[in-house]
Each structure stands twice: as structure tokens, then as C-alpha cells.
Amino acid sequence: MQIFCRIAAILFAGTALLAIVPAAIAEEVQQWSIFEFSLRGPASGNPFADVTLTATFTHAGQPPINVAGFYDGNGIYKLRFMPADQGKWRYQTKSNSPELQGKIGTFDCVQPTAANHGPVAVKNTFHFAYADGSPYFQIGTTCYGWTHEADEMEHLTLQTLAASPFNKLRMCVFPLRYPSKRQLYPFERSGNAWDFTRFNPEFFQHLEKRVGDLRDLNIEADLILFHPYERATGFNSMTPAGDERYVRYLIARLGAYRNVWWSLANEYDLLKNKTTPDWDYLFKTIVAADPYAHLRSIHFSQTMYNYTQPWVTHASIQNGSAVQDFGRAVLFRDVYNKPIVFDEVKYEGDVAERWGHLTPEEMTDEFWHATIDGTYVGHSETYGGDQNNWLSRGGKLLGKSPERIAFLKKIVDAAPATGIDPIDKWQNVHLGGKPGEYYLYYFGNEKPADWLFDLPRRGITAGMKFHVDILDTWNMTITPVNQDFTLSQPGRYEVHAQGDAKLTLPQKPYLALRITVER
């Protein structure tokens, strides 16, 4: 982990009285990693509320970037920064505390390692890419409360994730309703109540450690800032001022982690003490406070948030049917012109509730439907029961869909980097890809005996040759078709292969074709 997160930490000898600033020693920090420094400052009063601390980072020829620092307890203040450009950076602090004011320093931002692709952002309207240009094909899963478990369990979750296809994890910052082992809370106690003006640094240090662990696995952390699954503490129903303080503190601490996404809430519409203008305000707060423009969305139960708002980077959708059949998911692309991420589409598992008892076949099928429609899905599973499963706590994956989702990942990782898009959406709901180059034709639960080679004419001309692989998405096999598919003269809308060539199929469900141009 230290490889990706060089901490320019200042060491304090016990109760050292003076702040020490990195002086002439040129620190080296990888591009898109974290440059961090610490300062000693006031510990009396309420440092979270009373002390302001920001720093301005400058790089030759670019606009300065302002970053908020945060109080980390015990008289220690920290500032974190993720440099997006290589070369020399300088910084200078600003504070209402003389101890923290006017500290200056420099560091060198150096080339990242091969595994560090930078933060993920929207690319090509409907898709994502890393900052270095590498494609990012979102394959999500959810473990709401995994960071509230004991170390052993959390390590198990990380180990499971490391062996999984998932490259995004949805996770709640705040604890959930059921008893959890860690017993760490984000705020300090004040008598019998929580003091929402005083954060508990230990809680956030642990959260950061886990976000860093995910980053080191190249997994994006889709941080859910509020959720309706725990009400006793009041964390999820603070005042607007409390919400804003918390969000700003999170950004100051976690914004420099390149793998962070901001999910304002899970099922926001079940949090009855906040109104839509409250959510809008929090989005605007994040836009203004997050210098890195991490991805931003919000997840709903019944009432969709207005994802056309400019501060939403992608639609984070819960829908129990949109990726269960053809021609549905694509409709949301037309509405939003943003990436569509179905973060909740029911889960694989065996609980009685129908939101949690998809078969592994159904869960896998949903990923394929979403993929050919040019959209993205999140997985999770409920085996073990409502409160003792991957969805709630992490641990081990027991389902059969993850390895099939890994098979899909293998396929899409070899697909065009520009993303998979519907080709002829009003006529051919089975087909996604890139015209003239690459197609995935998905059959769902149909069991066809053959397929007439037939493509929409966009992007293709007579004489082009195509290779076809039969993909068995359930049995995870790729079977090349040993047949020549050279295109005939196009018709008005479609093109066949010469001799109206057909290919034979094994009459099983969950088949797909991969059709690639031969150059």
C-alpha cells in the first residue's frame, strides 16, 4: 500500500511544541497518489469547528488548487492532496490559527506505477475511463457495512474482492442497524448524546485504511454518505448544517484518494428528514469542495432523483426489472445522456424477499442485458440471511454468478476501449458493440438452433469479413465458429453474409455471439 500512497508525514516527538513543515527535502509523490503533511495546532476548544485550515497547491502554468485540511485529533492537523500533473508542486497554508498559517513546502510529482491509472471519470457520454485513458468497465458489487466488522472479517472481504471480477464496491460510511464488531463511530459522545460537531478521527482513519486497501486492489470505493438503515444514532438525520460539516470533513480526509466516488445516499427517498433541495445543496457543496471532481450520484428506492441535474455525473439506478429483458435499460441512456449504472437490480441469494432471491443465472443474465444496452450493473448476494451476508457485511462470496461475471469481464476487457453501445436500438434489441468493428449479440434465455448472419448496415460495407465466437455465458466457454462470413451488398437497413450464411447454435440458454471484423 505504501507504494501508492507516499505519506510525507511529519513525525512529532511526543509533545513537541512547534509545527514542523517539510523543508528543503524534495518529497516524491506519484501522480494521482496522496501527498500528505501534518501540522501541530490548537487542541483546545473544538478544533473541528473553531480552526480553519486550507492550502493552495500550485504547479507551473496552471490555476492554483485550494484544498481543505482537517483536524485529526491530539493537536494534529493534516492536509492531503492528489496531484494530477507530474512535476514540481508548491503549497502554502492559510489558517485562522497562527500555528497553521503560512506554512510552505514543495514536492515532486513523479510518474505513476503501472497499476495506478488515476481516478475514474465519465468518457464518451455513456462510459467511464481512468485519468490515464485506460477504459474502466464498471462491474460493481455492494457490501454496505463491511468496514464495521472485526479486522479478520474485513481482511477476508478484501481477500474475496481480490479474487473477484468486481472493480467497484458500494459501501456505507455510517454503521448499519445490526450490531457490528468494530464499534467505532464517526462522532464523539457528549454525555448521553452524540456531538455532531466533533468527529472521531479514529473512525475515519479506519475508513481511509479500507478505502486505501480497495485502491490497492484497483477497486473504486463508491462511498454512501447517508442511508436509511440505521436511525437510532441520528447520524443519517442531522440538521442541514450537520450534514454539510460531515460532507466537508469527508472530502478533506478522503478526496485525495483517487478511487473515491461520492454516492450521496442509498435509497435517499426513505430518509424523510431531508428534502430534494437539501440533496441538491449537498451535491453543490461537493462540486464546490472537491477539487478532483470525483464521480457523484445518489441511489433511490421509489422516487428517482433528477439525474439530469448538472451536478450528477452518472445515474445510479435501482430497478428490479430494467435489466431482466431486452430493450429496457437502453431507454435510460436516451433520457440522461450520462453513464447508466444499475447499482441495484435485486440480488443473487436465497432470502424470502424477492429483492434478494435471484438465481445465479438471473444475476448473470442481468449483467449481459445491461452490457449489450451500453449500461452497467452492480451485483450483490444475500446467502446467509438478511444480516449475515455479503450484502451487509462482506466476507466470502457463496454465489455462482461472480465467476460468470468474471467471464463477462474477460470479454469486455477485450472489447473496444470506447465502450459498448446499442447499434440499432429500435430494431435490434439483442445487439451492442461498435459499428463495423465489434458486436455482442445476446440471446438471453432463448435457445436458438441457428442464427442468420445479419447486422445493421451502419459502419459496414460489402466484402468485409467477420469472425464469430459463440459465447456460453453460463458455462463460460468461447467457441470459435469455423465459417467464413463475408458481407453481401447491404440492403436498406441490414447486411447478410454471402450465401445468407447461417451458423448453428447449441440450443442452450444464455448464449451470446461475439462478432469481430477481420482486418
Add this chain to the structure above:
Amino acid sequence: MQIFCRIAAILFAGTALLAIVPAAIAEEVQQWSIFEFSLRGPASGNPFADVTLTATFTHAGQPPINVAGFYDGNGIYKLRFMPADQGKWRYQTKSNSPELQGKIGTFDCVQPTAANHGPVAVKNTFHFAYADGSPYFQIGTTCYGWTHEADEMEHLTLQTLAASPFNKLRMCVFPLRYPSKRQLYPFERSGNAWDFTRFNPEFFQHLEKRVGDLRDLNIEADLILFHPYERATGFNSMTPAGDERYVRYLIARLGAYRNVWWSLANEYDLLKNKTTPDWDYLFKTIVAADPYAHLRSIHFSQTMYNYTQPWVTHASIQNGSAVQDFGRAVLFRDVYNKPIVFDEVKYEGDVAERWGHLTPEEMTDEFWHATIDGTYVGHSETYGGDQNNWLSRGGKLLGKSPERIAFLKKIVDAAPATGIDPIDKWQNVHLGGKPGEYYLYYFGNEKPADWLFDLPRRGITAGMKFHVDILDTWNMTITPVNQDFTLSQPGRYEVHAQGDAKLTLPQKPYLALRITVER
């Protein structure tokens, strides 16, 4: 027609010099009909641009309503008003012309006839109703250019509509690209060019006559203000100021017609000289200028307008697949929380283009899919070729879907007045209705041999009895099922009839079930 549109017209003897205002004679005007009066004023200069004329209408205890008048040529100015409340109304004019300034008068607004239900507005989020509370189940059709034909043809169109199920007609104000018989244009010629500052009253008088004809058939006129199908005249690509003048003139002339809907454009995104802010501005202009809040939307080709905007009353959608299968149309309801009207879903007909060669079975099937999803559809047909068909000119309907759509209309006219909504949208994509009371289960092109009586448990309890009719939506038959369906104890999500009763079906496509509670 005069029954529904009492015109309090002032008669002028030839070149009478003085404006005459209705004096003490109490005019009677039906609620939601048009009160109109005329004034003589300046005919020199450019009366359209130079003369302002408005009137304030007042009714005891209600806020005053301001209405714009308009110049109708030959020195005549008119004001039209649609009273929404019965009783005594007073008015007073305001103008920059002394001849038109300060004219006052009164009229009595009386009970409407049985056929006059007032204007249509949104009701129950996803549906529509007339102002008198009667339900309005939208069944649309489109004849873009029907008001640009010769009288004989236009009368034929009206005669066809009178015998059809359609209660909304989409129609373009401006002429289309092909030669039309009427040869009337909305602006005056100035040398070799059009003068967009001078309207041609004769054009609008004809348009009003036809909108009135539709009203008298209880057909809503969805007026398309701009379209991309004619570019030579420049009507559809005026300056923003020209567009606004035209829209305000239309509102002054036609706003008082209760059956008017404003459709800002057909395929707005093909009109390249207007930007989204231009369209937004026109919407806001209409909101401010139309005292009756007629329904407002806009139709697109590829790029959806942002129908979440508050000035859009319903989504006017073109989509060639959303109503061709189950579980699609409903997704737009979740996004918009407004009525969803699929104004273009391809057309029945026989042109080579695939947007215009649906079979009648497919066209009818689309209406049923939309209906069970709680959304609405527009029909049209292309028989006769691209420029000589119902879609372009009106005339006769040649297709086989209209009588089937009339059968659907008969069904929905007897359905709950609150509208048909999806019942359990993520689980049962076949079912629409009203929980506990009324269900339509549509099978589409499946050919089931039987159906296990099975309803989602929302709104129902054990012991309730249901009656079932088998609807053959293509053959237009209603076959009552002579079986008792008394509900068992509900399961977690679903309820069966006692003895797990099944009903037998005739294994034909396009069947539906109508399931109604027996009281």
C-alpha cells in the same frame, strides 16, 4: 359549432369609424367556450408590431386574468377569452392606441352543454382529465398537414375523425414541404421575401376554424408550432424575436380554444438554428402568456428534451421500441412523474422505411403495451405513400388498427376514472389497472393455453370475488369467463383464487384479460 363557441362579435357597417363595445346587453357564454369581442383601431403602419392590446377579465373574488388581443386585419382588433368560472365577468382593455384603450364590458358565463367538458389537464400524476373532472384517456393520431388541403379534403378528414376513436390530433401550424392545395401562408409577402413581422390573418382564421371543428368533435388539437419538414420559407428558422412574436400571436388567437395543446416542435433537434435555451425560452414565454395553462410539450428525433423541466406538462416521446414489448414504457414514468405520451412509435402502413411499415397487429399491440404500463400512444398511418397519406394530409384511414384501437377505447372508457397504472412493475410486466378493483392482463404475442389466476396482493384480501373477461384485442371480442374466482389467503406477494383456479385460453395472440372485483 356555434353552440360551443358563442361569439359576441361586434358588427361593423362597412367602414364604420368608431369602435363599438358591447354595452349593457348581457352576453351569455358557456363555461370553457370563447367570449370574443372586436374593436376598430389603427390600420396604418404595422398594427401587428405597433399596437399593443390587452384586456383584464375579472370575476368576483378571483384574481384578475390578463389576456392579449390581436390584430385581425382590415383595422379590426379582437380579444378572446375562455372563462373557467360561471357567473358574471367584467373586462377592461388597455392599449397604446386611444381607440382601443379603456373599453369595458361584461358577460355572463353559463353552464356548459353536456358535450363540453372543458380543457384537458394533468391528473393523478400520470394521467389526464377534463376540467369538469371527466377522465380523458388519450388516444392520439397525427395528420401533420391536414389544414393545408382543399376544403373537400379537410372535410373528409373531419368526417374520418368523427368516426374514429381518436381524441387528439397532432398537426403542424406551418405548411409542410410538399405542394398543398390551400396555398395560405402565416405571414405576408414583402417583395420576394416573407415579412415575419406581419401575420396573414386569413391563414390563422382558417386554422382556428379547423381547431374549432376538432373541438366540436371533442378532439384535442396538439398544435405543432415548429417542424423541420419545410425549410424554403424560413418559417421554422426565424430569429428568436420572430419565434416569440409568432408564439404570442398564436396564444392571443388560439389560447381561448379549450382543446388546444402546445407542442413546441416535431423533432425539435432537427431544427438546427434553435438551441435548447431557445426552446426553454419559448416554453417560459408560453407559461407566462397563456392564462389557461394549456398542456405543453415538445417532440424529438434523437435527443430527448429535458422533460423534467417544470414548464413541461407531459413527456411527448418518439420511440420505436418502447411500446413494442413488456416492461419498457413504464420506465419513463419513473423518470418523469408526468403523463407519458408516445406521440410517435412508428406507423401502420406500407412505405419502405421501417418507421412507416408496422402491421396493423403491431400498431394495435403497441397501444395495449402502453396502456397496461400506464402510458399513452399516438397512431398514424402511411398507406398511399410518403406524401399522400393520413400522416401527411389526412383524408381517409385505410388501416386496420383504428377499429381495434376503438375496441381498446371502449375498454378503457369503462375502466376506473383514476387511470390505469402498473400494479407490480418489477415482477409482473403484463399487468395494469387499479389494485383491488380492476386489472388488465395483456399477453401480447404469446399464445397461452391457460392462465393461473394470480394477482399481486396489494389492495386485495382473502374472500374477494373477481369476474374475468377474455378480450381478443385483434378480433375485438369480449368473452366472459363463467367461473368463480374467490381469493385464497394471500401469500407473501401474490394471491391465487381458491383451488388454484385456472382459466382456459384460446391459444391466439393479442389476448388480454379484464379482471374486475364483484361487489
